[in-house]
Amino acid sequence: MSSSNENTTSSSGSEQSDSRNDTLDFIEKLSDVPMGKLPPHIDFQRTRVDCKADAPIHTDTFQYSGAYASMGVDNSLLDSFSSNFRVEVIRLEKDEMEFDMIGIDPAIANAFRRILIAEVPTMAIERVLIANNTSVIQDEVLSHRLGLIPIKADPRLFEFTENNAANEKNTIVFGLKVRCEKQGKRKGPKREGQEQDGQTRITVKSKDLVWLPNGSNFALESEGSSSNSSSKPKTYTSFTCSQDSLPEFSSNPVGPTDGDITIARLGPGQEIELEALAVKGIGKTHAKWSPVAPAWYRMLPEVIILKDIEDELAEKLVATCPVKVFDIEDIGNGKKRATVARPRKCTLCRECIREGKGWEDSLSLRRVKDHFIFTIESTGVLPPEVLFTEAVKILQDKCERAITDLC
Numbered sequence: 001m002s003s004s005n006e007n008t009t010s011s012s013g014s015e016q017s018d019s020r021n022d023t024l025d026f027i028e029k030l031s032d033v034p035m036g037k038l039p040p041h042i043d044f045q046r047t048r049v050d051c052k053a054d055a056p057i058h059t060d061t062f063q064y065s066g067a068y069a070s071m072g073v074d075n076s077l078l079d080s081f082s083s084n085f086r087v088e089v090i091r092l093e094k095d096e097m098e099f100d101m102i103g104i105d106p107a108i109a110n111a112f113r114r115i116l117i118a119e120v121p122t123m124a125i126e127r128v129l130i131a132n133n134t135s136v137i138q139d140e141v142l143s144h145r146l147g148l149i150p151i152k153a154d155p156r157l158f159e160f161t162e163n164n165a166a167n168e169k170n171t172i173v174f175g176l177k178v179r180c181e182k183q184g185k186r187k188g189p190k191r192e193g194q195e196q197d198g199q200t201r202i203t204v205k206s207k208d209l210v211w212l213p214n215g216s217n218f219a220l221e222s223e224g225s226s227s228n229s230s231s232k233p234k235t236y237t238s239f240t241c242s243q244d245s246l247p248e249f250s251s252n253p254v255g256p257t258d259g260d261i262t263i264a265r266l267g268p269g270q271e272i273e274l275e276a277l278a279v280k281g282i283g284k285t286h287a288k289w290s291p292v293a294p295a296w297y298r299m300l301p302e303v304i305i306l307k308d309i310e311d312e313l314a315e316k317l318v319a320t321c322p323v324k325v326f327d328i329e330d331i332g333n334g335k336k337r338a339t340v341a342r343p344r345k346c347t348l349c350r351e352c353i354r355e356g357k358g359w360e361d362s363l364s365l366r367r368v369k370d371h372f373i374f375t376i377e378s379t380g381v382l383p384p385e386v387l388f389t390e391a392v393k394i395l396q397d398k399c400e401r402a403i404t405d406l407c
C-alpha cells in the first residue's frame with residue numbers, strides 16, 4: 001500500500017512540475033514579456049507615480065531585490081545606484097540651493113532631509129546670564145528669543161560641551177548692554193535714525209550683541225564675594241586665550257547672521273544687561289540648532305500630452321495652469337496646439353485634469369520616482385552646499401556604524 005501511495009505522490013509531483021514548466025515556457029514566449037526586461041506597463045508602475053484627478057496611484061517603491069526575478073530583472077538597489085546616481089546643481093545662492101538628486105530611493109532622499117533638519121550641528125545661544133532686565137519682556141521670553149537668533153560661527157571649529165566647563169573651544173560669549181535714557185537718548189553703539197531728540201523708545205536688535213572673545217566678564221557670585229581685590233575674579237567661563245587670537249577665527253568672524261532681528265523694545269529708563277553663551281548642538285535637541293529653514297524635496301513632475309489639444313481648448317488650457325506649464329505653438333493653416341514648455345514648474349494642483357475641464361483624457365501627470373528636486377534654505381549659519389556635504393558625512397558615519405555593528 002505504502003509503495004503505491006509513494007508512486008501516486010511522485011507521479012502527481014512530476015505532473016505539477018511539468019505544468020509549471022509549460023507555464024513558464026508560455027510566459028517566456030509571450031511577445032510583450034521579454035526576459036530581462038520589464039513590460040512597459042510594469043516599468044511605468046515601477047518608475048512613475050501616476051497622478052489621477054482624484055488621487056495619485058502606483059505610489060509604492062519596489063525595494064525588494066527579487067521583486068521582478070520571475071521576469072529575469074534584478075531589482076537590487078546597489079547596481080542601479082552606482083551606475084545611475086548623480087547630483088546636478090540647478091541654482092546656488094548665498095543662503096539657498098536647488099539641486100536634482102537622480103537615481104536614488106525616496107528613503108535616502110528623506111534621510112538627507114531629516115539629517116539636514118535635525119543632525120547637522122550649529123552654534124546657538126543656550127545659557128543667558130541676566131544682570132539687569134527692566135524691560136517689559138520677562139527673562140525667560142527674552143532668553144528664548146536670544147536662543148532663536150542664528151549665530152554665524154562655523155560649528156566645525158567647536159566641540160560639544162556635554163559636562164565640560166565653558167571654554168574657548170566649546171562656547172561663544174556675547175554681551176548685551178542697552179539702556180533707553182529717560183530723555184529718549186540711547187547709550188551704547190549708535191544706530192542710524194535712533195538717537196533723535198524726542199525719541200522715547202528704542203529697539204534692541206541682534207546687532208547689539210557684542211562678541212566677547214575673552215569669555216564672560218561676569219564674576220561668579222561665590223567667587224566675587226570671597227576673592228581678594230588683587231586676584232582676577234573667576235567668571236562663568238574659563239577661557240585660556242582670546243578666541244580672536246586663534247587662526248580659525250581670523251577668517252570666520254563670529255556674530256548673528258542678521259543684525260536686524262528685533263530682540264526687545266525699551267521704554268524710557270528701561271535697560272537690559274546680559275551675557276549670552278552659545279554652544280554647539282543639533283536640531284534633534286532643539287529647533288534653534290537646526291541649520292535649515294527648511295530643507296525639502298519633491299519628485300520631478302512629468303506632464304505628457306496624450307492627444308493634441310488645439311485652438312480654443314489649447315488657449316483655455318494655457319490660461320488654466322496657474323504656473324504657466326503650457327505654451328501654444330503655431331502649426332500652420334491658422335491652427336494652434338498646446339505644448340508642454342515648463343514641466344518642472346508643475347505643482348500638481350491637478351486643475352488641468354479636473355473632471356469636466358475636457359482634458360482629463362488628453363493629459364497625463366506623473367512624478368518620476370527616483371528623481372528629486374531638493375531645496376536647502378540655510379538660516380545663514382553655513383552656506384547650503386556645505387550643509388549638504390556635512391549631511392553626506394553624517395549619513396556615511398551612520399552607515400559605517402551600522403556595518404560595524406553587523407560584523
Ligand code: SF4
Binds near residue numbers: 303322324346347
Ligand atoms: S497640475 Fe496644475 S500646475 Fe500642473 S500642469 Fe496642471 S494646472 Fe499646471
